[in-house]
Amino acid sequence: MTTTVTRLFDIDLPIIQGGMIWCSGWRLAAAVSNAGGLGLLGAGSMTPELLEEHIRKCKAATGKPFGVNLPLIYSRVEEQIDVVIRKGVAIVFTSAGNPATWTPRLKEHGIIVVHVIPNVKSALKCEKSGVDAVVAEGFEAGGHNGREETTTFTLIPLIREAVNLPLIAAGGIATGRGLLAALALGADGVQMGSRFVASEESSAHDAFKQKVVDTEDGGTFLSLKAVMPVRLIRNRFLTEVMDMELKGALPEELKQFLGKGRAKLGMFEGDTDEGELEIGQVAALIHDIKPAAKIIHDIMAEFESAKAELRAL
Amino acid sequence: MTTTVTRLFDIDLPIIQGGMIWCSGWRLAAAVSNAGGLGLLGAGSMTPELLEEHIRKCKAATGKPFGVNLPLIYSRVEEQIDVVIRKGVAIVFTSAGNPATWTPRLKEHGIIVVHVIPNVKSALKCEKSGVDAVVAEGFEAGGHNGREETTTFTLIPLIREAVNLPLIAAGGIATGRGLLAALALGADGVQMGSRFVASEESSAHDAFKQKVVDTEDGGTFLSLKAVMPVRLIRNRFLTEVMDMELKGALPEELKQFLGKGRAKLGMFEGDTDEGELEIGQVAALIHDIKPAAKIIHDIMAEFESAKAELRAL
Numbered sequence: 246m247t248t249t250v251t252r253l254f255d256i257d258l259p260i261i262q263g264g265m266i267w268c269s270g271w272r273l274a275a276a277v278s279n280a281g282g283l284g285l286l287g288a289g290s291m292t293p294e295l296l297e298e299h300i301r302k303c304k305a306a307t308g309k310p311f312g313v314n315l316p317l318i319y320s321r322v323e324e325q326i327d328v329v330i331r332k333g334v335a336i337v338f339t340s341a342g343n344p345a346t347w348t349p350r351l352k353e354h355g356i357i358v359v360h361v362i363p364n365v366k367s368a369l370k371c372e373k374s375g376v377d378a379v380v381a382e383g384f385e386a387g388g389h390n391g392r393e394e395t396t397t398f399t400l401i402p403l404i405r406e407a408v409n410l411p412l413i414a415a416g417g418i419a420t421g422r423g424l425l426a427a428l429a430l431g432a433d434g435v436q437m438g439s440r441f442v443a444s445e446e447s448s449a450h451d452a453f454k455q456k457v458v459d460t461e462d463g464g465t466f467l468s469l470k471a472v473m474p475v476r477l478i479r480n481r482f483l484t485e486v487m488d489m490e491l492k493g494a495l496p497e498e499l500k501q502f503l504g505k506g507r508a509k510l511g512m513f514e515g516d517t518d519e520g521e522l523e524i525g526q527v528a529a530l531i532h533d534i535k536p537a538a539k540i541i542h543d544i545m546a547e548f549e550s551a552k553a554e555l556r557a558l
Numbered sequence: 559m560t561t562t563v564t565r566l567f568d569i570d571l572p573i574i575q576g577g578m579i580w581c582s583g584w585r586l587a588a589a590v591s592n593a594g595g596l597g598l599l600g601a602g603s604m605t606p607e608l609l610e611e612h613i614r615k616c617k618a619a620t621g622k623p624f625g626v627n628l629p630l631i632y633s634r635v636e637e638q639i640d641v642v643i644r645k646g647v648a649i650v651f652t653s654a655g656n657p658a659t660w661t662p663r664l665k666e667h668g669i670i671v672v673h674v675i676p677n678v679k680s681a682l683k684c685e686k687s688g689v690d691a692v693v694a695e696g697f698e699a700g701g702h703n704g705r706e707e708t709t710t711f712t713l714i715p716l717i718r719e720a721v722n723l724p725l726i727a728a729g730g731i732a733t734g735r736g737l738l739a740a741l742a743l744g745a746d747g748v749q750m751g752s753r754f755v756a757s758e759e760s761s762a763h764d765a766f767k768q769k770v771v772d773t774e775d776g777g778t779f780l781s782l783k784a785v786m787p788v789r790l791i792r793n794r795f796l797t798e799v800m801d802m803e804l805k806g807a808l809p810e811e812l813k814q815f816l817g818k819g820r821a822k823l824g825m826f827e828g829d830t831d832e833g834e835l836e837i838g839q840v841a842a843l844i845h846d847i848k849p850a851a852k853i854i855h856d857i858m859a860e861f862e863s864a865k866a867e868l869r870a871l
Contacts, residue, residue, distance in 0.1 A: 246871055364775050365775040383709065383711065384698075384707075384709060385697075385708075385709040385711060385712050393775060393776030394780070394839075395698075395775060395842075396696065396698040396710065396711065396729075396839060397709065398696065398698060398710045398711050398729070398730035398731070398739065398840075399698050399730045399839040399840050399842065402733065402735060402736070402843055403775050403842055416709075417712045418711070422743050422744060423711070425868070426711065426739040426740075426742040426743045428868060429735055429742050429864055429868060430736070430739045462679070462713075462716050463677055463705075525712075526707075526708055526709060526712040527711075527712050529708075529712065530715055552869075552871075555738070555865060556865075558559050558561070558741065
């Protein structure tokens with residue numbers, strides 16, 4: 246399949262694996278790229294040294310294009326940018342920050358820059374900053390999220406109207422029907438996070454992967470809005486947070502309760518009661534843990550059959 | 559186009575106009591039905607006497623099928639049910655209540671019953687109660703909304719998995735691409751509210767219609783969660799509510815501030831500052847006020863061209 250997104254990255258299928266903290270190291274990124282999609286290393290949970298190691302291993306494991314996701318709020322992002330430049334990474338996805346800050350530096354080195362956005366204003370800023378493509382991420386997405394709470398179904402056409410950049414839809418997508426619907430709404434490709442958490446190659450703890458499979462309708466919630474909105478699985482930790490919020494806890498109190506390392510505790514170390522478990526609403530549609538290549542194969546098979554059904558209407 | 563939804567209602571196109579308080583009287587419902595969709599009278603803002611009058615006028619204005627939307631929380635719902643039975647209304651959409659309560663009575667009289675749901679649990683309850691079809695309404699929809707906050711993109715496939723009933727998607731849909739995406743996700747038809755508020759035949763006040771057209775990305779918010787979650791346009795009234803909520807206002811204080819008749823004030827009388835303006839996120843994609851027939855015509859034209867684009871992929 247050819248779209249502006251497959252052409253931009255020189256890949257076979259318009260399926261991008263979201264760069265996620267604690268879940269997407271070189272094994273997952275290489276597996277996705279080898280299967281025809283675009284794998285991303287999630288640098289948000291890596292020191293610059295560890296990122297360098299993952300880039301090296303990913304290069305050894307695939308000859309196909311792959312990228313790095315850099316959350317711009319990370320304290321050592323400048324060192325990480327030095328690493329991606331020095332190691333010759335061709336594609337960088339930036340998120341959680343201003344695209345104007347680092348895009349020029351990355352573009353100077355010929356790097357393709359994609360930025361993750363939650364609203365029209367950010368899309369316009371991306372266009373002005375010389376970004377090559379945008380990931381428009383809806384309210385249903387896991388992890389950090391925008392304050393407008395615009396859902397994928399509304400956000401994709403809005404961004405399509407606002408800018409001419411290649412458009413990658415994210416949030417709520419884990420299936421072939423989801424891919425088809427995203428393209429119908431005007432996207433040129435999709436980014437999926439939650440679906441790849443529950444893959445064999447993801448570095449998520451097995452207990453977290455199982456938790457994703459077990460999550461049902463209504464099993465996640467966009468919480469911590471007073472600090473920074475983040476979508477999490479409803480576990481003991483989130484219930485405590487929601488209780489605190491209901492009782493009017495101040496941002497400082499919430500930050501103190503959060504402490505450090507909650508995401509690592511839950512997603513990487515497998516404490517699914519006390520850890521922070523970032524996942525999208527679409528977890529309710531994920532029923533198995535399987536190899537990344539099989540995930541992509543099944544998505545494309547469903548995509549083709551759903552497309553044939555639509556054709557018959 | 560033929561789907562289980564067009565067959566159920568004996569209509570030409572799988573487009574249903576949501577039954578909305580203060581906006582959807584006989585003029586709008588008849589116009590939608592005459593254009594090949596299914597028009598609904600919004601009984602939530604009508605006395606039983608007024609509902610009877612609207613049914614009579616709608617019958618005079620169209621020979622095509624139309625229906626009535628009954629919010630089950632309305633205090634005079636039993637009298638309204640007597641009216642729809644006495645007047646021989648063939649299709650009833652129920653919402654905001656338990657489908658088990660009134661479905662048997664309506665079915666006894668041969669009425670097609672559709673229930674509006676926000677989650678899987680309600681879908682299963684509908685199936686058990688003998689409901690003929692469900693409207694699955696996502697978080698992005700205007701007006702009253704579920705507590706799970708599941709978006710259309712995630713909700714439609716979840717309901718498709720859970721039940722075999724004809725499935726109508728609602729929330730975020732106002733365009734031909736939206737219709738195509740909803741069908742791609744597994745829906746058999748769509749219900750649109752916001753789009754028809756901004757129609758010539760809607761009984762919304764002109765100032766409210768204009769406000770819908772002027773609404774941008776992020777211009778609505780799901781608020782009043784402590785009372786009953788409702789998506790509204792961000793105006794002076796909503797800003798005051800959100801300030802109260804931020805300061806930890808109790809449900810009783812919020813109810814008192816709301817008072818009576820806020821929705822009528824905003825939507826029907828046109829006080830767009832102090833009134834409650836129920837609308838979906840998709841208002842940001844609505845740029846004009848036009849006749850209902852033209853809305854449907856434009857949706858189908860966009861649907862066909864987007865379908866042709868997908869076919870070429």
